[in-house]
Structure formats: C-alpha cells, structure tokens
Amino acid sequence: MPTTSLPESLIATLPGGYYTSPETFAAEQEHIFESMWFCAARSSDLGKPGAYRTVTVGRESVLLTRARDNSVRAFFNVCRHRGARLCTQESGEVSRAFQCPYHAWTYDLQGKLVAAPNLTKMPDIDRTAYGLAKVAVTEWLGYVWICLADDPPSFEEQVVGEIVARLGDVGAIERYAVADLAVGRRIVYDVRANWKLIVENFMECYHCATIHPELTDVLPEFANGYAAQYFVGHGAEFGADVKGFTVDGSDGLDRIPTVAEDQDRRYYAITVKPQVFVNLVPDHVIFHRMYPLAVDRTVVECDWLYLKEVVDAGRDLSRSVELFDRVNRQDFAACERCQPAMSSRLYAGGGVLVPSEHHIGAFHDWVHDRLADRLPR
Numbered sequence: 501m502p503t504t505s506l507p508e509s510l511i512a513t514l515p516g517g518y519y520t521s522p523e524t525f526a527a528e529q530e531h532i533f534e535s536m537w538f539c540a541a542r543s544s545d546l547g548k549p550g551a552y553r554t555v556t557v558g559r560e561s562v563l564l565t566r567a568r569d570n571s572v573r574a575f576f577n578v579c580r581h582r583g584a585r586l587c588t589q590e591s592g593e594v595s596r597a598f599q600c601p602y603h604a605w606t607y608d609l610q611g612k613l614v615a616a617p618n619l620t621k622m623p624d625i626d627r628t629a630y631g632l633a634k635v636a637v638t639e640w641l642g643y644v645w646i647c648l649a650d651d652p653p654s655f656e657e658q659v660v661g662e663i664v665a666r667l668g669d670v671g672a673i674e675r676y677a678v679a680d681l682a683v684g685r686r687i688v689y690d691v692r693a694n695w696k697l698i699v700e701n702f703m704e705c706y707h708c709a710t711i712h713p714e715l716t717d718v719l720p721e722f723a724n725g726y727a728a729q730y731f732v733g734h735g736a737e738f739g740a741d742v743k744g745f746t747v748d749g750s751d752g753l754d755r756i757p758t759v760a761e762d763q764d765r766r767y768y769a770i771t772v773k774p775q776v777f778v779n780l781v782p783d784h785v786i787f788h789r790m791y792p793l794a795v796d797r798t799v800v801e802c803d804w805l806y807l808k809e810v811v812d813a814g815r816d817l818s819r820s821v822e823l824f825d826r827v828n829r830q831d832f833a834a835c836e837r838c839q840p841a842m843s844s845r846l847y848a849g850g851g852v853l854v855p856s857e858h859h860i861g862a863f864h865d866w867v868h869d870r871l872a873d874r875l876p877r
Contacts, residue, residue, distance in 0.1 A: 506852060509854065509855055510852040510853065510854065511852065511853045511858055511861050512849075512850050512851075512852060512853070513850040513851045513852065513853055513860075513864065514696070514850055514864050514867070515847075515848060515849055515850045516841070516842040516843060516844065516847035516848055516849075516850060517842075517848070518694075518696065518842075518867070519694040519696060519697060519795070519796075519839065519842035520694075520795060520796070520842050520843045521795065522795055523875070524795070524871075524875055525694075525792075525794070525795035526559075527871050527874050527875060528695075528792070528867075528870075528871070529558035529559050529792075530558065530559075531870050531871055531872070531874065532558075532774050532867075532870050532871075533557055533558035533774060533775070533792065534557060534558035534559065534560065534648045534649070535647075535648070535649045535653075536647065536649075536653065536658060536773075536774055537638075537645045537646070537647045537652070537653070537655055537658050537659050538557050538645065538646055538647065538648075538774070538775060539643050539644070539645050539772070539775065539776045539789050540553075540555045540557065540562065540564060540574070540643075540644050540645065540646045540789075541553050541555060541564055541643065541644045542642060542643055542644070542683060542803060543572065543639050543642050543643060543644055543679070544642070544682070544683060545564075545591065545644075546564060546565060546566040546572055546644070547566070548566060548593075549566050549567060549568050549570065549609060550565070550566070550593050550594045550595055550596065550609065551565065551566055551591075551592075551593050552564060552565040552566075552587060552591065552592055552593065552594065552598075553565075553590065553591045554577055554587050554589070554590055554591070555791065556791055556793060557646065557648060558648065560576060560577075560648060561576070561577035561578070561585060562574055562575070562576060562577055562635055562646060562648070563575045563576070563577040563586060563587055563598070563632070564637075564644055564646070565594075565598075565609055566609070567609040567610050568609055568610075572637055572639060572644050573609065573610060573611060573634070573637065574634065574635035574636070574637040574644070574646045575607075575611050575632035575633060575634055575635060576632065576633040576635060578632075578633070579600040579602065579603075579605055580605065580613070580630050580631070580632065580633070581600065581602070581603055581605045581616070582602060582603065584600050584601065584602035584603075586598050586600055586607075586632070588601070594609075596608065596609070597609070597614060597615075598632075603616070603617065604616065604617055607631055607632050610631075611631040611632035611633075611634060612627055612628055612631045613625070613627040613628075613630045613631045614627065635647070635648055636648075636649070636652045638655055639679075640655070640659065640660075640679075641673070641678040641679055641778075641787075642678055642679035642680070642681065642805075643787070643789075645659065659772055662770070662771070662772040662773065663770060663772065663778075665732070666732065666733075666768075666770045666771075667732075667733055667768065667770065668732055668733040672733070672760075672763070672768075673770075673778070673780065675756075675758045675759050675760055675763065676756055676758070676759060676780055676785055677756060677758055678785050678787070678805065680808065681756075681784070681785060681805035681806060681807060681808065682805065682806060682807070682808040682810075682811040682812070683803050683804070683805060683811070684784070684804045684805065684806040684810070684811045684817045684820075684821070685803075685804040685817055685821045686801065686802065686803050686804070687801075687802050687821075687825060687828070688799060688800070688801050688802070689799070689800045689801075689802065689828060689829075689832055690797070690799055691797070691798045691799070691800055691832045691835060691836065692796060692797055692836050692839060693796065693797075693798060693832070693835035693836050693838065693839040694792075694795060694796055694798070694835075694839060694842070695774075695775065695790055695792040695798045696863075696867065697835040697838050697839060697842075698790060698798055698800065698831070698832070698835050699771065699773075699774075699790075699863060700860050700863065701831050701834060701835055702769070702771060702777050702788075702831070703727060703771055703859065703860055703863060704727050704856065704857045704859075704860060705722050705725055705726060705727035705856070706725045706854060706856045706857050707834065708722040708723065708725065709722070709723040709724075709725065711830045711831075711834060712826075712827055712830055714747055714823055714826055714827070715823070715826075715827050717739065717742075717749060718738060718739060718742050718745060718746075718749055718767075718823065719736040719737070719738065719739070719767055720739045721736050721737065722736060725856045726856050727769065727856075727859075735763065735766030735767055735768040735780075736766060736767045736768075737765060737766055738765040738766070738767070742765075744783065744820070745767065745781040745782070745783070745784070745820065745823060746819040746820050746822075746823055747819050747820075747822040747823040747826065748819060750819055752781070752782070752783040752784070752820055753783045753784065753806055753807070753810050753815055753817070753820060754783060754806075754807050754809070754810050755782045755783050756782060756783060756784075756807060759782050763780075763782065764782050765782065766781075766782075767779065767780070767781050768780040768781075773863075773866065774790075775789060775790035775791070775792070776788065776789055776790070777790075779824065783806065783807075783820070784804055784805055784806045784820060785804075785805040786802065786803070786804055786805070786824050787802070787803045787805060788800055788801070788802045788828075789801045789802075796839055800828070800832070802824075802825075802828060804817065804820065804821050804824070806820075
C-alpha cells in the first residue's frame with residue numbers, strides 16, 4: 501500500500517502486484533476459486549442425460565453432466581487410472597458412459613467405474629471407490645454451481661446471502677423467474693486482464709459518464725458516478741423518455757410477468773463473489789460468469805435471458821442485446837488498459853479510490869481475508 505498519507509476523501513487500492521503476481525493468482529485459485537461456490541454453466545447446457553460440459557475452476561478441470569435420473573453431476577475431469585483428462589472437448593454428448601481415450605477405463609453418468617481392460621481379473625477393485633471423484637453441485641437460478649472444497653461452505657450464506665445483502669430479500673430476484681427464462685443470446689469475451697479489475701469495474705460507476713454514453717442515456721442517474729449496487733435494494737430508474745432497456749431506449753421485449761410494480765422500469769446490478777454478475781431489468785436478465793484462466797486473462801461468458809415464448813418465437817433481440825454488449829466491450833477495454841500499468845513501478849504501491857468507489861475497498865478487504873496471511877498485506 502502507499503506509505504504516504506492520503507487526503508480523507510481517498511483510500512488506497514491493492515498494490516499492483518496483486519494483479520500481476522503468479523504467486524498471488526495461485527493463492528487465489530486455491531483459496532478462492534477452489535474453495536467457494538463457483539457458477540459453472542447454465543442448466544440448459546446439460547439439456548438431457550449424457551450431455552456434458554467441461555469447465556476450468558482454479559487449477560482443475562471439472563466435468564459436468566446430466567445423469568439418467570435427470571440430476572446434474574460434477575466430477576474432476578481426471579481418469580482414476582493414470583490421470584489422463586477424460587473429456588478434452590468443452591461440450592458434447594455421450595450415450596451412456598465416459599471412456600478415457602488412453603486406456604479405455606469407462607465410467608457411467610453417475611461416475612461409477614463400469615468397464616476397463618482386464619477388469620474382471622482385478623476383482624478386488626471397488627468400482628465405486630475407483631469411480632470418478634465427485635464435486636459438490638447444486639442448481640439455482642437455472643445455473644449449475646459447484647464447489648471443489650472437501651467441506652463446502654453454506655450455499656445459502658455464500659451465494660444466496662450475497663443476493664439478500666444487495667436486494668434486501670431473496671424474493672426480489674425470485675420474481676424474475678430466472679430459472680424459467682431461456683438463453684436468447686450468449687457472448688463469450690476473452691479479456692486480457694486480471695479478474696479483480698473486472699470485478700472492481702463492475703462494482704463502480706465513476707467511469708459511466710466517461711465510457712458508457714448509451715447506458716447513461718437509458719439510466720441517467722449513472723452519470724452522477726454512483727453505482728446502483730452501492731445502495732441496498734436500490735434499482736437505477738430508466739430515463740423519463742426511455743421505453744426499454746435497449747441500445748436506443750426503444751421498446752424492449754415482453755415483460756417478465758412476475759416482476760413487481762416497484763421493480764418495473766428499473767435496473768439492478770448484483771455481484772456474487774467471486775465470479776458472477778447478475779443484471780435485472782423488467783424484460784430480461786443478463787448473467788455474467790467469469791473464468792479466471794491466468795493472472796492476466798479472464799474469459800467472461802454472458803447470457804441474455806428472456807421469456808421462453810420470446811425466444812421460441814424468434815423475436816428480434818438485437819437492440820436489447822446490443823446495449824449491454826457495448827457496455828461489456830467498453831468495460832473490458834478499460835480493464836485491458838489498466839492491466840499493463842499494474843506492473844509499472846508507479847503502481848507498485850497501488851492507486852486511490854475516490855468516495856464513490858470506497859465500497860471497492862470492502863472487496864479488497866475480502867480478498868485479503870480470503871488469502872489470510874499467505875501473502876504480505
């Protein structure tokens with residue numbers, strides 16, 4: 501941290517090394533991404549038994565699939581024999597089992613070892629004990645959440661608690677019926693920046709008037725520099741002449757019927773640490789998932805979710821999608837502009853946060869707490 505005293509209106513940021521150090525990133529992989537609930541995929545990506553998807557969580561590859569009983573299962577994507585990666589594709593479908601491409605050890609959709617060359621000559625092998633290693637999994641908001649920890653933390657406290665802390669109660673998000681919506685568009689962004697820069701950017705709106713002209717046209721209060729999620733329960737109100745959450749303020753799509761009257765014509769932003777952003781508007785939900793792959797590289801998968809009948813009817817989503825796609829690209833470009841400077845000698849002690857960004861300091865404290873004494877403060 502900077503050693504010089506700061507004016508009362510400023511507080512210090514994390515030092516630049518927190519965004520460039522491989523050692524710091526390794527500690528984050530172990531003590532954040534591999535020990536917390538991580539939003540891995542949309543449930544509809546696993547639409548039927550045998551459908552699968554692989555995701556990177558911290559240092560691990562995880563295999564997600566839907567079993568015959570329609571439950572979602574998660575396993576380390578590692579063959580129990582010699583450690584070969586079981587599935588090398590990002591997604592796909594098998595009929596009944598996963599077979600290792602190295603020695604053909606074969607596992608059913610519940611992870612049990614069902615076949616292997618000469619397995620009958622090894623009667624002492626417990627096919628369950630030598631099945632795929634399970635990962636804790638649950639479904640909420642129509643997404644698959646997993647936790648690699650041996651003793652996972654409370655999902656209610658860690659995940660649902662973040663929603664309650666932001667909106668005031670869980671019913672405020674349940675009224676958007678997120679699990680019942682359909683994916684109208686998905687865009688994947690490969691961002692050359694540290695994941696924390698992306699979180700910090702999403703949490704504040706001091707930059708909104710500078711780089712988000714389309715957004716501030718729709719949400720005029722954002723031009724004042726205060727992010728909506730700074731205030732518990734507050735949603736930014738649409739401009740008086742704005743008809744919908746679209747790139748030109750024109751009409752949106754069919755409103756989600758269970759959205760409350762006091763939620764109409766408002767935008768709510770929620771950060772669910774460590775890697776989820778949720779954006780709520782009356783006719784759709786925008787759901788971001790970050791996959792931190794390196795200290796300076798983060799893949800962000802963004803879903804635009806609408807009423808199923810809107811998607812099935814092939815309605816024009818372009819103006820709706822374009823607004824936040826522009827916001828995303830503007831934000832990610834800003835993060836990529838910051839990333840090179842994190843290694844500058846000028847930023848070795850960090851920078852400063854102005855009053856409308858002070859809540860980011862709580863995020864920095866959270867990072868410190870998760871890493872405990874494993875890194876110098």
